[in-house]
Amino acid sequence: MMKRTKKAAKKKNPLQTTFTRFMLIVAFFILWIGAIGVRLVHLQVNQSEWLRERAQNQRRDQLKSRMLRGTIFDRTERTLAMSVKVKSLYADPREIEDVELTAQKVADVLKIKPDGILKDLREALDGGKRFVWLARKVDEETVIKLNLLLETPELKKFDLPKFKGLYWREEQKRSYPYKSLAAQVVGFSNADDVGQAGIEQSQEEILRGATVKRWQDRDRLGRVYDEEEIENREPPKDIVLTINNSIQYKVEQALEKGVKASNSKSGMTIVLDPKTGEILAMANYPTFDPNKFNEVTPEAVNNRAIQSIYSPGSIFKLVTYSSAIDSNSINPNGKVDCRNGFIEVAGHRFNDPHATKVMSYGEALAVSSNVAAIKTGLGLGKEKFYGYAQKFGFGQPTGIELPAEARGQFRSPETWNGDSLASMSIGYEVGVTALQMASAYSAIANDGVKVKPHVIKEIRHSGGNPFFVTEAEKTPLVSPKTARSLRSMLREVVLKGTAKRAQLNGYTSAGKTGTAWKFNAKTKRVDAGKYVSSFIGFAPVDNPSVVIAVVMDEPKGGARDGGQVSAPVFKEIAEQILPEMSIVPDANVVQDDLMAENIPSEIETEVSLPEQIESGNISGELSKKEELKKVAKPSVENQKSKAIKETKETKKEVKEVIKKEDKKENKPPSEDKKSPKPKSAVLNVETKNKSSTGKGKKKT
Amino acid sequence: MSPKKLPNKNKTQRSEGNSIPWRYCFLTLACGLILVVGFFFAARQHFSSIDFGIKNSKLRKQIEELESSKRRLILAKEIALSPAEIKKAAQKIGLREMTASNIEVYRPNADSTEKPIEKPKVEKAVEEKVKQVGSAKSEEIKKEDQKPEKEIQAERKLQEDKDKANKEKKDKLKMQIAKK
Known part of the structure; x- marks a missing residue:
């Protein structure tokens, strides 16, 4: 019996063995895939929200920006008030390695003393703050200068300035190109872009730009590869004044x-x-x-x-x-x-x-x-x-x-x-x-x-x-x-x-x-x-x-x-x-x-x-x-009368010259001296000739 | 699995037995290839989409920057066009302000019975005198221009001689005063 069973075992078909092995492998794979599937189901069903949030936090930034405030024009379409985008520099003091050097570099470009910046940064560090304004509403030239000066080649940072712990934030600045022209009518808006006087104040609702929220997806280098606006807001309106x-x-x-x-x-x-x-x-x-x-x-x-x-x-x-x-x-x-x-x-x-x-x-x-x-x-x-x-x-x-x-x-x-x-x-x-x-x-x-x-x-x-x-x-x-x-x-x-x-x-x-x-x-x-x-x-x-x-x-x-x-x-x-x-x-x-x-x-x-x-x-x-x-x-009149006096004096001088020459030539004095035209007559003419001159056109 | 059904060791049986694993192998390979190609294709799509996204965001940023620089330029233009700046520029090139007294009234009917506004007689006299003086001066200049060169040179020599004589006299006087 023993021999028979041994023989039977020896006579096992190799194909069957292969098949068995294959089936084992398949079973292993099925189990493996099944396990993966179970895990995936667990991740996507039970932990999906937590994971999504985590992933989004890693790659997504939420940006809040305000639309540019509406423009104020005069009746000839000249701009009396308009907003332009400007940049403000801020720092995350925890990321900065050398606070003193940073303060010195920024102060050099801004042409200010570094003490103020240094003090702000240190206070923020001590207080555990992660946001400090260094320079607000900087002009374009200064922005370029700062970017150049603060560039650190070895730093892997996509956004400018390439300096650890420093960032730009976009803001808007209200400008009045005609300066004091119609200042009380146009008014002004404060640093937070809220109208404080004039049209800026009374039409705040119309001029104010809505805050827009945006998602930005970034890769591991910080490059933005996708953007999405969360809310679509209506842009602010422009106002045309009757002022010329x-x-x-x-x-x-x-x-x-x-x-x-x-x-x-x-x-x-x-x-x-x-x-x-x-x-x-x-x-x-x-x-x-x-x-x-x-x-x-x-x-x-x-x-x-x-x-x-x-x-x-x-x-x-x-x-x-x-x-x-x-x-x-x-x-x-x-x-x-x-x-x-x-x-x-x-x-x-x-x-x-x-x-x-x-x-x-x-x-x-x-x-x-x-x-x-x-x-x-x-x-x-x-x-x-x-x-x-x-x-x-x-x-x-x-x-x-x-x-x-x-x-x-x-x-x-x-x-x-x-x-x-x-x-x-x-x-x-x-x-x-x-x-x-x-x-x-x-x-x-x-x-x-x-x-x-x-x-x-x-x-x-x-x-x-x-x-x-x-x-x-x-x-x-x-x-x-x-x-x-x-x-x-x-x-x-x-x-x-x-x-x-x-x-x-x-x-x-x-x-x-x-x-x-x-x-x-x-x-x-x-x-x-x-x-x-x-x-x-x-x-x-x-x-x-x-x-x-x-x-x-x-x-x-x-x-x-x-x-x-x-x-x-x-x-x-x-x-x-x-x-x-x-x-x-x-x-x-x-x-x-x-x-x-x-x-x-x-x-x-x-x-x-x-x-x-x-x-x-x-x-x-x-x-x-x-x-x-x-x-x-009044000085306006004084100026005029001065000018008139001057012209009169010059006229007098010329008259005297003419008189002298007339005397030399034994001529009678000139006509204007003989019968000076009464000035009042001209005033009368002004009223009489109202209708006759009405036809004429002006020529400059 | 009964031993009867097991394939024999003859050739035909062997070929039949071998054909099954090859088929499986090919099928697996084909599936694997499709899977790999699919993965590659998907990965390529994914990375190219990210690439396009990056390019897109760069372009969007560029548009925003161009728009803001356009606004800045408009602002600069408005500053340059402000009345105060225009006035400064106009005064630099010698323009005067326009007032009613600077305006000449244009009359379209030149043949009409209306008489043109006469200038005051003093002004007329002044203008005539200026004309006369101007013409006299210009005549003098013309005459001087017409003189032959020899005459001019002779006049210059005479003038120089006179100047020299005057200088000598002055020097002599100075010397006398100094001696005294």
Whole structure:
């Protein structure tokens, strides 16, 4: 049996053996693969999330970046504010091997002392911090320099700078290329890109760039091989303003000159298109550079044109007269008796030393008669006067798209005193902003239709498609006939009244001066030593294209009346911007030296200037002659008169030469000496030739 | 497995028995090859995708950098175009500011009855005088230009002689004063 079994064992088929072995191997593989499969199932089902997180942490970075803030353009598509990408250098102090060397290297390029950087790094190391700013918002040139200097060739790091522990982070920097131009309108944004003033503040929601989160997959060398945006946010929008940078610049220049010449505390100017309500320029002085927002003072940031309330004084008489004419309370061609030179209302005596006769309403407005204005206001009555003032928009904000606009002060009739109506008729007991007054004058310039002033022309997507376009909101205030009457009355003010310095070369102009005492909040009385001098006018008279309001706060240089301080600024602005706006001149070009105040004979004889110039209700004023003698002229005028003097001197010299030669030749003296042309005649020509020159085009 | 069914040691049986492992071998080899090729292909795809990803991110970064440098250039352009800068540049090349007094009124109808604005008589006289003086000066210059060279040389010699004589006189006077 044993033999048989041995034989049987020996006779085992080799193929079977092979097959068995093969099957064993297969079984081993099946087991192996099965084990792997089980492990895989375990990893992918039970541990998948933990593993995914671990893997992602190894290769993925989450980046948070903010979209660039929206751009602010002017109406000519020039950029007033825009953001650019900049880089900031930060350090992870734990990774830095030699802190002192690092601080020294960085400080060398930044041209600063290394002590500060060293101190920050050491403090962070001690505190266990992993993030320290070394230099924020560095310019491109410095970035390149730092990258070159900090390069460590042996370091395996993909991102720049190739230095252990130092990294760049992208940020954005707000830039204002035109510096202080329209600074109060545009405003500024702080280091965190949050609007702090002007349009930057009021349109924060529209301009602010959303924060975008992104994944970045990196390989073992730190190279990014995949990116993915987590959230898709809408990019911020751009804003187009109604401001014209060129006009704004000219206005700012003229205002600065005017403020310096009159030694005023501050000044403000608004240039408005009466037909569309678009603000072409809004200037304040003193001003600031929004690029250096750390250095600005609250006074400079303040947009006085919409935030400061002041007593308007005589410029408010426009409201009194327009209300009276529109409600047929007075006839604009009628006469008013101002013989007393004063008027007493509820025990309050209002003096009016420069209007002491029976005169037309036009003349009364021209000489800024207080008695005439008070009589007109009293004739109108409380309710009507209040109603019209409300219609003009006093006591309520204009709704301009700028922050912190003041409402002004206009009390309801129930709270008025006995003399309140009289005071309000001449612009006291009322608080207005320059924009409210400019808006009122623009309504008169626009045939009695008030257009809501606005500073935003359109808001558009970053691609350029408009998102919102501002449309003019029109409200009729007074009839076109009333507006025409008032325009002709205001024209008289410039031609014969208190605003002769607002006469323009080449264009007709109209407007009203105002000089008001300032209210002292401490004493709760008006301060007799402090004034607000203003002039609001428009040009050309027949078809006004611009309304310009100039307000000077506390002029101290001797001259203080609106006609002396603000009207020349109006003239300078209007003469520069009207040709630029392609407005055809509607009057003869009058030479600078034919200004009213340079022709005393004309003032005394032909124009019949009032003995005392525009004063609001200020008593005890100097006469015009004395003023001219005593008061120092504003520097703008001084410069002009200097130039004129120089030209006159040269002319005189030439004349003398001609005379001598004439004598030598025994000729009679030249014609110009024989019959000097009266300068006043030229002024008259200016008014007569209005229609004849209207056809002409300007040629530069 | 019954011993009856086991293959015999004859040739035919051997060939039959050998054919099975070869088939298995080929099949395994083919599968292995497909697997290896597949692995290689997948690996190649994977690495090339990473490569493209890296290139892509580089290009994206380049676009971002170009866009930001474009913005910087726009900003620089705006700074250069600001009225203050333009004014400086204009003043450098001698331009004046445009005001109403600088503008000449263009009249399209030259034959119309309207008279052109006459200049003040003083200005006219000045202009005429300037013209006269200018023409007189230019005539003098012309005359000088027309003089023959000999005459000019003779004049120069005379002038030089005079200067020398004057110098000598001055020196003599100085010497006399010094002696005294």
